[in-house]
Amino acid sequence: MKRIAVFASGSGSNFQAIVDHVKSGKLKANVMLLVCDKPGAKVVERAEKEQIPAFVFDPKQYESKEQFEEDILQQLRHYQVDFIVLAGYMRLIGHTLLHAFAGRIVNIHPSLLPAFPGKHAIEQALRAGVKITGVTIHYVDEGMDTGPIIAQRAVEISEDDDANTLAEKIHKIEHSFYPETIGKILEKLEVKA
Numbered sequence: 188m189k190r191i192a193v194f195a196s197g198s199g200s201n202f203q204a205i206v207d208h209v210k211s212g213k214l215k216a217n218v219m220l221l222v223c224d225k226p227g228a229k230v231v232e233r234a235e236k237e238q239i240p241a242f243v244f245d246p247k248q249y250e251s252k253e254q255f256e257e258d259i260l261q262q263l264r265h266y267q268v269d270f271i272v273l274a275g276y277m278r279l280i281g282h283t284l285l286h287a288f289a290g291r292i293v294n295i296h297p298s299l300l301p302a303f304p305g306k307h308a309i310e311q312a313l314r315a316g317v318k319i320t321g322v323t324i325h326y327v328d329e330g331m332d333t334g335p336i337i338a339q340r341a342v343e344i345s346e347d348d349d350a351n352t353l354a355e356k357i358h359k360i361e362h363s364f365y366p367e368t369i370g371k372i373l374e375k376l377e378v379k380a
């Protein structure tokens with residue numbers, strides 16, 4: 188069974204969906220670790236409740252990204268993690284982790300990339316007046332939501348949608364789409380020597 192770490196900064200509804208899919212046997216993986224850069228985030232509570240170890244850190248306590256990523260790496264090695272899943276981790280991944288986990292980091296973004304990268308993708312789509320937006324799962328590189336696209340799902344925007352209703356629609360899709368796609372990727376992933 189592949190061993191994954193989930194990185195998140197906020198509410199962690201995607202973290203929860205992944206854990207729930209593992210618990211029900213729909214996702215064949217072990218969630219070894221939560222990595223969170225926001226002490227006090229709701230996702231930390233969720234990990235505690237699920238008895239999943241969490242590495243929670245405050246980036247301000249470090250001098251550089253290299254330094255906190257070295258600490259993260261140590262944790263990932265300790266738990267023998269094979270694969271990293273970003274789920275609302277609001278931070279660019281640096282070369283320390285990209286190098287150690289080349290081709291083994293994925294992210295989910297709430298738009299049809301390359302449209303609306305970066306923060307506030309849902310608001311960006313509403314402001315642009317597009318009628319279709321969606322969800323993208325992609326490999327992570329050094330850019331902001333720029334890595335190779337793995338899978339996408341479309342979501343229709345209706346006349347009366349606002350940021351809340353659209354976010355709700357998007358989350359609903361994410362919560363099954365992400366665990367299912369992770370499962371497919373893990374099936375093909377070779378375990379590191």
Ligand code: GRF
Pocket residue numbers: 195197198199200201202274275276295296297357358361
């Ligand atoms: C999701 O909408 C995801 O697409 C984006 O951040 C959000 C995280 O939500 N990257 P949650 O913390 O999983 O509820």
